[in-house]
Amino acid sequence: MRYTVAALYKFVSLPDYAALQPWLKVMGEHLGIRGTILLATEGINGTIAGSDEAIHALLDYLRADVRLSDLDSKFSDSEEQPFLRFKVRLKREIVTLGVDGTDPNKQVGTYVDPDQWNAVISDPNTVVIDTRNSYEIGVGTFAGAIDPATESFRDFPTWVQQNRVQLEGKRVAMFCTGGIRCEKASSYMLSEGFPDVMHLKGGILKYLETQPEQSSLWQGDCFVFDQRVAVGHGLSETDWTQCFACRTPLSPEDCQSAHYVTGVSCPHCFKPDTDVTRFEERQRQIDLAKKRDEPHLGRKG
Template sequence: MTYTVAALYKFVSLPDHKNLQPWLKAMGDMLNISGTLLLANEGINGTIAGRSHDIDAILTYMRADPRLSDLDVKFSDSADQPFLRFKVRLKREIVTIGRSDVDPTCRVGTYVQPENWNDVITDPNTVLIDTRNDYEVAVGTFRGAINPNTESFRDFPQWVADNRPQLEGRRIAMFCTGGIRCEKASSYMLGEGFPEVMHLKGGILKYLETQSPKDSLWDGDCFVFDQRVAVGHGLSETDWSQCFACRMPLSPDDLQNPSYRKGVSCPHCADADTDKSRFEERQKQIDLAQTRDMVHLGRQT
């Protein structure tokens, strides 16, 4: 079975978001949807997966709310169910920057469509910033992009403050996986007095989906927050995997490293103080379930 993966978000005032949670959870469970949706006063964000007609049904349900009628959704496919269960969580922010004065519903940078992105980022007066975390950037990024080396999106405002001299007087262009982080980052930077701030509409996923590989300025693959780990052009699955212990993405070369032990450790965490005995037992149970053609984690479908 092929599963449809839908990455979605929208910044919109949802003062009743707590009331929406049980209805969305019930609908997702009824349709056998997996993944996570985040709800906050500032909007909705998440990635979900299921059979294509079930994804269509839950999106139709969400879009019946006039505030979500133009919900931004990016689709891709997965050969396996990429999530274990379905969760609808209440949050203070749908993407956490930790600044209450940042509101993309009031102020946001200029959207750049994927077909125009190459022209923007090859302009010598443009500073190109990858707003994702360091482990995501390690999997792939746009040529010439600055890596802020942040461990979380909360670190972005401090990075801007520390690097303001090299950013002032330049046109700022930013990108992230699906568009949500760079949209919020653009609102922050406009509030900090940067006059010309742009961001990639639909994020890396939309660029990889729509732009020809021969014209692409993207190097590597794009990390995604599900069991596919990373996708390439055309949003096809790639050969990256992920360490269960530290959750770091692993390349094929990492899997050949002597410190890699499936489900237990990898080159990034082999020397760390982790509960390796518990991870070893977990991997034994997974291997045993596979020999019996059973699902160890997640839904039986």
Template structure:
């Protein structure tokens, strides 16, 4: 790392839909510049573009972002910056995927058609309009932490489930006659690129999405004017953030990767590194024993100043956005 590790770290959430001919050719140089600069996190490469979140010193993040902007079609990279007091990732991963955010609809191309972008300072007026229905496109465990007032929760465990949910609920949502406007949002904007493209392909004309996602809204809209309720789940060790992108109050269950509220830490089924009230019924005693041993090994490694191998599996990369 080229700067003092004592200085605040920059966290960059980024994505760009573009066409990559050969992801494997891009992977190794990108991994190398990240490692050379001491930057950690996850970057996903797919034929449709790049997506990820990385952290490092401001200078080192700038160097990695310069490398990414030089990739084909990435000059106008979408980036949201925040800060962290400590490194929120265990290691650096550059992975090749079929999609940079998995929806499972091969004909969707956000480069061809997406919804209308709405700036954060115009979002309140749109979602307060009674002729607008507001849909949270995130996963159920994310919505449980916080969402916009009046938003519809699809209760989907994965973004891959969103198309089926909409097709099943379309008649109820849109009704007969002139359909309402549809406004959608997600954490950083990338899932809305696909969800709005999907709705337009399904024949919905008036589709809008929050530009920059919840992260940009919380960064730029004053809390006194905000329609956001709760906190926002993020896919790193910060777990949740609030207005002004300040650190939230949730911790992470390292068994199921769901956020855990502060008052759940005293619940009978919460055990650090082993279970939380949400996942306890989903796991067996044998699985919890395995998690317990892994957590013990991680504590021992931390006492020795080492990173236990089990820790590298704790970071999601399925919707790093997301």
């Protein structure tokens, strides 16, 4: 069985967001869907996977709410169920920036469609910023984009303040995996007085889904937060994996290292004096579960 994976989000005022949780949970479990949906007063965000019919049934259910009628969603496929369970969580923010008053429902940067993105980021007067975290950027990014070297999206405002002089007076174009982080980042930068801010509509995923590879300015693959680890053009699963010990994404070259042991260590976390017994036992349990065709908490790699 192939699974349909849907990444969805929308910034919209949902003052009754807590009341939506039990209905969504029942609906998702009834349809056999797995993944996570986040709800907050500022909107909805999530990635879910299930049969194609189940995913579209849940999206139809959400879009029946007039506030979510134009809910943004992006689709890809997976040969295996990439999630372990279905969760609907209540949050203060659907993507955590940690700056009070930043509200994309009140102000947001200019949306750039994927087919216009190449022209925007090729303009020498445009500063292009990848709003994702460093470990994601290590898997792939757009040519010429700035890596803010953040470990968390909450670090982005500090980076902006530390680099104000270099950014002021420039047109800023930002991007992220699905569009939600760069959209919120654009709201923050507008509130900080940057007048010309734009962001990639639908994020990297929509770009890779819709733009021809031969004219693409994307370099590498795109990290995703599930057991597929990364996808490429056409949103096809690639051959990246992930270290169980440190969660670092691993390229095929990393996996050839003498320091890579499946489920135990990788070139990024290997230490000669590390006690690997518990990791070896964990990997043994993962392998046994796979032989029995049963789910296990371990991730790919």
